[in-house]
Amino acid sequence: MKIYLVGGAIRDSLLGLSVFEKDWVVINATEEDLIQDGFKKIGKDFPVFLHPETKEEYALARKEKKSGKGHKGFEFIFDSSVTLEEDLLRRDLTVNAIAQDEEGNLIDPYEGKSDLKNRTLKHVSEAFSEDPLRVLRVARFLAKLHHLDFEISSSTLTLMKEISSSGEIETLSKERFWMETQKALLTKNPEIFFAVLEQVGALKKIASLKLLNDEEIKIASKESKDIAVLWAVMIAKNEDINNINKSFNVPNEISEISIICDSILDFQRQELTAESILKIIQNSDLIRKPERFFRAANAASYFKKEDSKKHIDWESIFQLINNIEADTTLKEGKSIAKKLYTDRLHALNNYLLDS
Numbered sequence: 001m002k003i004y005l006v007g008g009a010i011r012d013s014l015l016g017l018s019v020f021e022k023d024w025v026v027i028n029a030t031e032e033d034l035i036q037d038g039f040k041k042i043g044k045d046f047p048v049f050l051h052p053e054t055k056e057e058y059a060l061a062r063k064e065k066k067s068g069k070g071h072k073g074f075e076f077i078f079d080s081s082v083t084l085e086e087d088l089l090r091r092d093l094t095v096n097a098i099a100q101d102e103e104g105n106l107i108d109p110y111e112g113k114s115d116l117k118n119r120t121l122k123h124v125s126e127a128f129s130e131d132p133l134r135v136l137r138v139a140r141f142l143a144k145l146h147h148l149d150f151e152i153s154s155s156t157l158t159l160m161k162e163i164s165s166s167g168e169i170e171t172l173s174k175e176r177f178w179m180e181t182q183k184a185l186l187t188k189n190p191e192i193f194f195a196v197l198e199q200v201g202a203l204k205k206i207a208s209l210k211l212l213n214d215e216e217i218k219i220a221s222k223e224s225k226d227i228a229v230l231w232a233v234m235i236a237k238n239e240d241i242n243n244i245n246k247s248f249n250v251p252n253e254i255s256e257i258s259i260i261c262d263s264i265l266d267f268q269r270q271e272l273t274a275e276s277i278l279k280i281i282q283n284s285d286l287i288r289k290p291e292r293f294f295r296a297a298n299a300a301s302y303f304k305k306e307d308s309k310k311h312i313d314w315e316s317i318f319q320l321i322n323n324i325e326a327d328t329t330l331k332e333g334k335s336i337a338k339k340l341y342t343d344r345l346h347a348l349n350n351y352l353l354d355s
Contacts, residue, residue: 001029003058004084004099004107011095014116015148024051025099027061027084034058047078061087064127085109089125092134093141093156097124121145122153132168135160136180139196143187157200164201174249177206181248185230191217194234207247211238216302224298228254232261232299253292260284260296268305274348277312278341281321290318320347 009022026034031047039049039058049058062078063086084107088097094112101107110124121141128134138160142152152160163169184193191214197203198212213233220233231254235244241262245255267280280286286293297314305311324347326340 001033002027002084002101004101006088006099007091007096010098010100010106011112011116014098014113015145022056024056024058025061025084025087026058027082027087028080029060030080031060034060062090063087064090090127091124092128092131092137094122094124119145119148119150120153121150121156123156123159126159128156129159129163132163132166132172133176133180135163135169135200135202136172136176136197139193139200139202140180140184140187142196143184143189143191143193146187146189146192152196160196160200160202164205169202169205174247177247178249178251181231182227185221185227185234186225188221189218190221190230190234207244208240209235209238209244213237213303220299220302226295226298228257228295229299232258232296233302236262236265236299236303257292257296257299260293261299264297264300265303268300272352274345274352277317277348277352278345281317281344286314286318287322290322293318317348317351320351 004025004027005022006025007023009019012019031041031049034047034049035041038052040052042048042050042057047060050056051058060078061082061084063082064077084099088099088107088109091097094110094115096112097108097110098112099107106113115122121138123134138152138156142150181193184190187193191212194203194209194212195214197206203209213236216233216236217230220230224230231250235241235258238244241259242255245258250258263280263284267276270276284293284296294314321344324340324343326336327343
């Protein structure tokens with residue numbers, strides 16, 4: 001049995017970047033060998049094992065053969081005869097196809113170190129085209145490494161365009177779309193992820209995301225690591241925010257913030273009145289869910305306001321409205337609600353007069 005460190009940990013270490021997780025490949029071994037050593041088997045499509053102490057992932061070296069459409073349309077061969085070079089050959093990019101043995105020696109059969117030096121993301125083999133998920137992964141890797149002047153090789157871009165036009169992108173699950181997207185949002189340049197998907201024709205296969213807020217997301221990504229804020233900034237001002245969220249399989253908590261952010265931006269384009277303020281307060285449920293609203297307002301703050309007079313201190317507004325109590329001396333619920341609305345409207349009118 002021989003064990004090698006592989007993939008992103010090697011790439012990032014050679015680039016001087018922080019390594020957050022390690023993946024290992026095992027050759028000349030069987031499932032039984034690893035289980036006897038205390039490893040816990042996970043994964044259904046092919047054997048992956050958790051180390052009994054570190055909990056890091058160890059996978060048996062494997063080859064794969066395309067057997068159907070999409071990311072899961074593969075047959076895997078993972079017996080003890082599979083070599084390290086054969087395992088590395090199936091990987092997406094040369095910079096991810098470098099291994100390190102237990103003595104620290106690098107095994108680099110596909111010139112990944114050279115591509116790291118040349119700042120190039122290049123596919124390992126023509127088998128790259130067999131997995132549509134690689135289009136999203138390469139776009140994410142460029143978003144991660146763009147600040148180091150990386151580029152995608154022209155030959156790899158060509159393959160990504162061919163995959164996008166083949167109908168394979170549509171076979172990916174929506175869960176995969178969001179999995180890659182949320183990772184991309186936390187890179188130094190999330191706008192690059194979307195720009196690459198647009199360049200190769202993949203973005204239109206996923207959602208009708210016609211407006212890419214490049215300048216706003218560049219600033220937001222430097223100041224925030226809140227995925228909900230970054231996502232809201234990325235898709236704001238597009239038509240049909242609801243469908244975009246559904247297309248990317250965005251979790252409800254995050255999609256709600258993007259919708260409120262877009263409502264705030266729409267509010268800022270309207271005439272500023274007590275009624276318009278109270279309407280957005282009610283529609284967004286600010287009183288009951290202030291934290292959600294303030295995250296949305298934070299996202300909206302990255303967009304330039306057309307009229308500086310429309311600056312609203314939402315924290316002050318929340319305190320003002322929240323301190324107005326319902327008149328419970330009134331007997332009917334409708335009367336209580338109407339009186340509360342009138343009191344809040346009056347307070348907001350006074351706020352606008354004083355501001």
